[in-house]
Amino acid sequence: MTDYLPIVYDTNAKTLSLSEDVKLSDYKDLNLEITQLNTLIKDLINSNYDVPPPPTKESYTKNLSMMIKKMHASAVASMRAKKFSEAAKQFTVALGLSTARFKFESFQGTITEVMINLAGRADANMMMGQWLDAYLDCDLMCTLAANVPENHLRKGICNVKLGNLQEAKSDYERGLCFGADHPRLLGELANVNKLIAEENGEL
Known part of the structure; x- marks a missing residue:
């Protein structure tokens, strides 16, 4: 007897989901994997490629990098001005931009941006006693x-x-x-x- 995973595919939304007749608490790990897979599917559809291009420096979204750098610079300026709450918010925005990248882009570049802004936000929260x-x-x-x-x-x-x-x-x-x-x-x-x-x- 073959056991089937309780997964449903929505042909209109092009997303996967758990069947309605199962308890989410029984399939937490599977639901997490479904969420991650839906994110990849969405990015793949939006890329207009049948197969994602190989992650290279040339295929990296440079405009997004510029936005992240500007937001990081603003956050650093806020830190120097001892506006730690404002800095934490700005680092959070920069983090959001970093993690919003096309998931098939180079992870090496993304992780660098994430680490820099995580460190900045941590420092801001430490200065506030958070x-x-x-x-x-x-x-x-x-x-x-x-x-x-x-x-x-x-x-x-x-x-x-x-x-x-x-x-x-x-x-x-x-x-x-x-x-x-x-x-x-x-x-x-x-x-x-x-x-x-x-x-x-x-x-």
């Missing part, structure tokens, strides 16, 4: 670019502010794996070790 929001961005940065020590540094600082000292220690230690002589990481690790010792009554 530690949970900053942590979420830092956690994503560590996932996307684990080999960058500063990502772990930011995440560790957020964890300290959130009261997660052991997690912060792990963050700093991971960062040092990619930069053993990083002075800020070494300093923050020493500080968090002291805080942990005080918490445990060892000092």
Whole structure:
């Protein structure tokens, strides 16, 4: 007996969806894959190509890159003016532009734009004391670019502010794996070790 996935195709909208007779809670992973596939289908249809062109620098949407750079520059200017709330919003807009790219474009260029603006928004939120929001961005940065020590540094600082000292220690230690002589990481690790010792009554 063959088991069929509960998927329905809408020929008019050209989208996939779960059958109405199944519970979404039973097919969360499948529904996520359907959503991702619909995004790719939409981009493929809008591209007017039977087969997507190979991702190259030449096929990269340069106009969008210019818009992202301008928004990033505005956000940096807001940071310098200590308008951190405005900067966070501008970094968010730049992130939205980055992730709105044609999904078949070069991922290498997209990830660079995403990382730069994630770091900026994290810094803005840290300056405002929005530690949970900053942590979420830092956690994503560590996932996307684990080999960058500063990502772990930011995440560790957020964890300290959130009261997660052991997690912060792990963050700093991971960062040092990619930069053993990083002075800020070494300093923050020493500080968090002291805080942990005080918490445990060892000092």
